[in-house]
Amino acid sequence: MSDIGAEPGAADGASVAAIGTEYKFGFHEPEKHTFRTKVGLSRHVVEEISEQKNEPPWMRDYRLRALDIFLKKPMPNWGGELANIDFEGITYYLRPTDQQYNTWDMVPEEIKRTYDKLGIPEDERKFLGGVGAQYDSEVVYHNLKSKWEALGVIFTSPEEAVLHHPDLVKEYFGTIIPAADNKFAALNGAVWSGGSFIYVPKGVKVDIPLQAYFRINAKNMGQFERTLIIVDEGAFVHYVEGCTAPVYSSDSLHSAVVEIIVKAGARCRYTTIQNWSTNVYNLVTKRAVAYRDATMEWVDGNLGSKLTMKYPAVFMMEPGARGEILSMAFAGKGQHQDAGAKVVHCAPHTSSVITSKSVCRNGGRTSYRGLCKVMPGAEDCKSRVVCDALLLDDKSRSDTYPYIEVETEKVTVEHEASVSKISEEQLFYLMSRGLTEDEAAKMIVTGFIEPLIKQLPMEYAVEMNRLIELEMEGTVG
Amino acid sequence: MLSTESSTAPLTSEGVTAWSAAAGEPSFLTERRLQALAQYLATPMPGRRDETWRRVDLGGLNIDAAAVRAPAEGLVELSPPSAEARARGVFWGTPAEAAKAVPDVLQRHWATEVFPAGAALEVGDGRKFRALNQALWDCGYVCHVPRGVEVELPARAEFRTRPGEDGIFPHNLVVLDEGASATVIESYVSHTAGKGLCCPQTEVLLGVGARLRYILLQATGPEVVHIGAHRAHQYADSRLTLASAHLGSRLEKSFLGTRLLAPRARANLSGLYCGTGAQKLHLDTLQHHVAPECASDLLYKGALGGHARGVYRGMIHLEPGAQKTDAYQRNRALLLSDAARIDSIPGLEILANDVRCSHGATAGQVDPEMMFYLMSRGLPRLEARRMIIDGFLDEVLRRFALEAVIAPLRELVDGKLGHETGAASAAAA
Numbered sequence: 087m088s089d090i091g092a093e094p095g096a097a098d099g100a101s102v103a104a105i106g107t108e109y110k111f112g113f114h115e116p117e118k119h120t121f122r123t124k125v126g127l128s129r130h131v132v133e134e135i136s137e138q139k140n141e142p143p144w145m146r147d148y149r150l151r152a153l154d155i156f157l158k159k160p161m162p163n164w165g166g167e168l169a170n171i172d173f174e175g176i177t178y179y180l181r182p183t184d185q186q187y188n189t190w191d192m193v194p195e196e197i198k199r200t201y202d203k204l205g206i207p208e209d210e211r212k213f214l215g216g217v218g219a220q221y222d223s224e225v226v227y228h229n230l231k232s233k234w235e236a237l238g239v240i241f242t243s244p245e246e247a248v249l250h251h252p253d254l255v256k257e258y259f260g261t262i263i264p265a266a267d268n269k270f271a272a273l274n275g276a277v278w279s280g281g282s283f284i285y286v287p288k289g290v291k292v293d294i295p296l297q298a299y300f301r302i303n304a305k306n307m308g309q310f311e312r313t314l315i316i317v318d319e320g321a322f323v324h325y326v327e328g329c330t331a332p333v334y335s336s337d338s339l340h341s342a343v344v345e346i347i348v349k350a351g352a353r354c355r356y357t358t359i360q361n362w363s364t365n366v367y368n369l370v371t372k373r374a375v376a377y378r379d380a381t382m383e384w385v386d387g388n389l390g391s392k393l394t395m396k397y398p399a400v401f402m403m404e405p406g407a408r409g410e411i412l413s414m415a416f417a418g419k420g421q422h423q424d425a426g427a428k429v430v431h432c433a434p435h436t437s438s439v440i441t442s443k444s445v446c447r448n449g450g451r452t453s454y455r456g457l458c459k460v461m462p463g464a465e466d467c468k469s470r471v472v473c474d475a476l477l478l479d480d481k482s483r484s485d486t487y488p489y490i491e492v493e494t495e496k497v498t499v500e501h502e503a504s505v506s507k508i509s510e511e512q513l514f515y516l517m518s519r520g521l522t523e524d525e526a527a528k529m530i531v532t533g534f535i536e537p538l539i540k541q542l543p544m545e546y547a548v549e550m551n552r553l554i555e556l557e558m559e560g561t562v563g
Numbered sequence: 564m565l566s567t568e569s570s571t572a573p574l575t576s577e578g579v580t581a582w583s584a585a586a587g588e589p590s591f592l593t594e595r596r597l598q599a600l601a602q603y604l605a606t607p608m609p610g611r612r613d614e615t616w617r618r619v620d621l622g623g624l625n626i627d628a629a630a631v632r633a634p635a636e637g638l639v640e641l642s643p644p645s646a647e648a649r650a651r652g653v654f655w656g657t658p659a660e661a662a663k664a665v666p667d668v669l670q671r672h673w674a675t676e677v678f679p680a681g682a683a684l685e686v687g688d689g690r691k692f693r694a695l696n697q698a699l700w701d702c703g704y705v706c707h708v709p710r711g712v713e714v715e716l717p718a719r720a721e722f723r724t725r726p727g728e729d730g731i732f733p734h735n736l737v738v739l740d741e742g743a744s745a746t747v748i749e750s751y752v753s754h755t756a757g758k759g760l761c762c763p764q765t766e767v768l769l770g771v772g773a774r775l776r777y778i779l780l781q782a783t784g785p786e787v788v789h790i791g792a793h794r795a796h797q798y799a800d801s802r803l804t805l806a807s808a809h810l811g812s813r814l815e816k817s818f819l820g821t822r823l824l825a826p827r828a829r830a831n832l833s834g835l836y837c838g839t840g841a842q843k844l845h846l847d848t849l850q851h852h853v854a855p856e857c858a859s860d861l862l863y864k865g866a867l868g869g870h871a872r873g874v875y876r877g878m879i880h881l882e883p884g885a886q887k888t889d890a891y892q893r894n895r896a897l898l899l900s901d902a903a904r905i906d907s908i909p910g911l912e913i914l915a916n917d918v919r920c921s922h923g924a925t926a927g928q929v930d931p932e933m934m935f936y937l938m939s940r941g942l943p944r945l946e947a948r949r950m951i952i953d954g955f956l957d958e959v960l961r962r963f964a965l966e967a968v969i970a971p972l973r974e975l976v977d978g979k980l981g982h983e984t985g986a987a988s989a990a991a992a
Contacts, residue, residue, distance in 0.1 A: 163612060462901070477916035480883060486911035492926040495898040504921035505913045 122180035152265035152275025247283035281311035346374035379406035399428035417450030447478035598681030599697030661705035677766035700734035739773035753784030769801035799825035820849025838871030868899035
């Protein structure tokens, strides 16, 4: 395991030892804020957030109810190690700039620099359906091609939606994931800020992915975005988010809530590439309901964070609904990816597929945690769950915790999981054809997660492959 | 045998000490009872926030009340030890007899290694019930086979639950020394209507190269609550073949498992569970790989009719260093009625990388295509259905290996499910 860095096609001249210890997106800009709440959580902080956003009383009341629930709920006693989260040491809201900008030129220079470093070039606008980029708590840049606007597609921040589309928000907000769902959903309900609001009208098919890039810049900043997507009958949308945060010595908290409604005959795909720095607690609740003949697809890639606990869910409410979840996790040193998926068959003639691929190395831990539930009377359901885990060394750990609950007779539910290492034969085969051990290992890992990469939009697939290559540097030996 | 009057033994150290003294137990047994009692008193009843017990409806089970009946005759019947085996140094008898005949075996292994008395309880364990058994055990068997001795005849122990609401707490110990081999058949039945607790615990120690066939039958009465723990510790090159059947009780929660502590130990665990009526059967299995180059293979199959609920929780846990492990875990459940329910939670925790571990779980109905095939060949619906269910269970039934066990077991299962399939078909027609 010596001169890999000098091999052609390996890391960009950087020393091998440094890679993996340095977080690629670990830069941060000096903080400039127009407003921030006091550190810690209180009724006053929640009221201030609501006031800053000029919210109507119904939303403020919702926040306060959620706060009460948060304070009452015990911490989860399963999943990852949560004891070190200091809720009183977190800033729950800050606002970097005074208004939203609708052209790139108006975005302040240091924020632009951040995005440039992340590799979101200015000209991406040309081929992206719309970019909503979130910098700390507010959406600072927003652009949606006028074509979609003309068709009635709404792609905005949830704050804007509360003010300008209150009927839609009132109808759906908090109905899929009520504040009482879990402690972190309650926390999000109290202090949510930013996120995306998408409405796709009946029959409209948005054929270019809508994208948002989330990023935590301020130190000790909690980020609590709230996303609500409504795909009306027969419509289609693909939403993509990527998340990156700079490295700070103290731990940050990201606790998002994503609610999705896929109406009859509609299809929604939601793709996440999570690459938070390794001091972020990423505790996210994501859930979709799919109605008659609707399809919901989650593509969930987890590379970053210290601890992720995230189980995207599909509730199949009416016959013909389908849920598909592709989950990929990569855990390195000090990381625990407790990721998975939930499918709940509430109606007959529904089907679901969960595919999970995880890789852990250098003391990392990946856990697949999933639920497949078939409710009473949900006849003729089919569900298949396949989990594969790859362990790259003897310091790492892989867990599989699938929960299968079947309450009706006429169903087919299958679960399979396997855990293995990179096989000697595969390595030998590739090395006998002239690849170094490192290159061969990289190639095998890339092949292992290929089914997921294939599902990503091209630019994300490229980024994902690059990230995995970086993660894989110096793995073997 | 313990011979106290059937008086009540209070759940206090004085009560347990007096009871142990009256039975003439050696002091180390009294001490272990007291350690376990302290543990029992310090352990809360398992509840909703305890993942292992979350799905178990203990229904306000009053174990303090169930626990206090003193020893009585007739709780267990042991097959007579063969003269030949005895001549070769094999011990087979009650714990009281063992305390006289093989005190060293008892002192070394009784509640010290597999389930050490007073030790902090682990998650996924029997929790409070494990300690309760060790404090209050009132019957049991001890099987010790010395080095190199192979016992041909199976040793049988049949435990009978008590009448009324009284509990029974069998504690068993199997010790096979290096290269020894034996077959033990342990069964739980009810000869009287009782709705008490049946709370057994079996500790198995397999020395280097030892081989044990261990057959476990749970066929207690329909009102009994059965909460058991059965675990083996396996040393190098040892081989455990466990086959268990879970048919009886109103509510069962059984922990079955093995720890593979030294290289090349092998375990084959299999079993079946059949629930009908409103039965609730919970099985927790553990394949704990501590040493390298071990193998374990598990297959549990369940058939559930009526309003029965089955909960299977399995765990393959590999410690760091358990390299070259081969571990498999399969759970298949057949639902025979629309109101039956199965939860299957097969888990893997892998802390070594050079391994092959996999698990699979399926749940479903009697395959309609198979039904169609059989009926198109002229079989009536009921018969076709029964044939498919028989075929489904046959794979595990065969793993009981002994014809003397398989035939009566098949009859028990048929009796149970035959009624169920008939009822289900009648309802469907």
